[in-house]
Amino acid sequence: MKIKNLIAATYAPMHQDGSVNTNVIPEYHKFLVRNKISGVFMNGSTGDFASLSTDERKEITKAWSQNKSSDLYLIDHVGDPSLKVAMELAAHAADKVDAIAVLAPFYFRLNNIEKLVQYCKEVAACAPNLPFYYYHIPVLSGANLNMLDFLKVASKEIPNLEGIKFTNNNLIDFLHCKPLENGRFNLLFGFDEIFLSSLPLGADGWVGSTYNHMAPLYLKIKDLFESGKMAEAAELQRKAIRFVEILDGHGGFNGVGKGFMKTLGIDCGPSRFPHTTLGDDTYKDIRKQLDAIGLLEHLSD
Template sequence: MTRTTPVQLTGILTALITPFTDDGSSIDAARLKAHIDRQFDAGIHGLVPGGSTGEFTTLTTEERKQLVELTVKYTAGRGPIIAGVGSTKSSEAIELAVHAAQAGADAVMVVPPFYDPVNYEQLQELLSEIHQASKLPILYYNIPAASGLTLSPEQIAGLSNVGVKWFKDTSGNAPDFTELVFHYGNQIKAMNGWDTLTFYGIAAGNEAVIWGAANFIPELAVELWNALAVKNDLRRGREIWASIWPITKFLESQSYSAAVKTGVELRGLKTGGLRKPFALLKEEHRVELHKLLLNAQVKIN
């Protein structure tokens, strides 16, 4: 499947969870479909499968391909799909990117190789090879804590020369993020990916944000977007953010994927938990998240 017009990424893009069967042995297609339907019913604008929130490091190469295929199928044109294809090996990242293009994804998200960090020249070469092989635009996943690679704003902007159109910022570095938004915005488009900075990212003019919490508070996420980005209603945006903020702060104090999947379960959808050795939140933290959702007037099933 080949896109004939450039994709535009706007709005709330959910960093999608990967639902498993109860024994964790495989992706649960029915649960994934139910989750995706709920996302779009709530007004979410697009999906990002196969990222950190989607536990990509616990998936086999074939499962990562299956996840993209199912996400494209169940989305059924309701929004853009940005497929996570990051890997410690260039060959696998390229293979996944080519497959994503064939499956109908609109773009690919690339996290740098982790454990052993690459240098800037190696990163440029990798991104160029992915772009040339897949012909898809790239969203660079800036997450220094995981990749071990810290780039300057100028270096991130320079990635636009090798097929990178956007970057997801999960650095938590607000000054550098601000520099990229306001000084390099003509070269590369910024998307916030750090939960507690979501309000700032939207208010600063991000055309889209990538948000794991939207898996279980999609309604609030869309309300915040509409207030700040669509209606320019700062007062209403502050009110909504006041209810979301404690939730985002909680997520960043826990194992993120575990907290997000626990939130999805609290909203009434089974996730199959996380793949071992990881697990859903312990009961005391589950109760805490439950209270935060009730305080935000989120419906618990």
């Protein structure tokens, strides 16, 4: 089944002492469904996976699986610099979620397609009945490889290869991948700031952190594009970019974005180092800035 529409890259909820707080997940689930989110991408970059222990990542996977429903597709990112750990996480997820994903090892970085396919093949084999996605985010993984070449090789080696979470602004590569094998692969576009640019290229599934905060805005952009109202769609995309810039300007988007969820009714708690955790007063100031550009009406609720 091809996943379509908005998929939220979810945060890892935490108690004030910094421990994982899975008690938030049932309400988080309801919040996402209420805002017409179609899926969850857990334990990814937004979810601070690199700052979590293996056991904590398993705990988050288990909690989302216990809140599994037909209206929210669950993708678990199981990638890790250690192939052994990635395989362990994949096996743990095999009976709990709808799909798994991995990014490339990011310390000893991969520099060719063959090594990337080998890594992906071994992890995918640990959950052979689940669709497998490669998480392409070269700005963080350092694996700045051509995805068309990857798909051509990987499709012959990985039986459960479903597609790519394509978090890169190389739209040429994306466009080449889209029609491969008659559109066999599910390409989930993962660059929120150029959501609008993905639409004429045929994107129909998206994974991003800001879909937590502004799902109504992105759905409106899509509606405007489909109605031919490009200027209005571009103006909303500009507001989405300003949202990222404003939050990023207060100490870094990942941590500040996590804290902003509390203003929407979902308290995800503090961020893990090195991300920033802000106080409530700062978020009041942020909301004033967002109000000044007419963004509050487009936030999730």
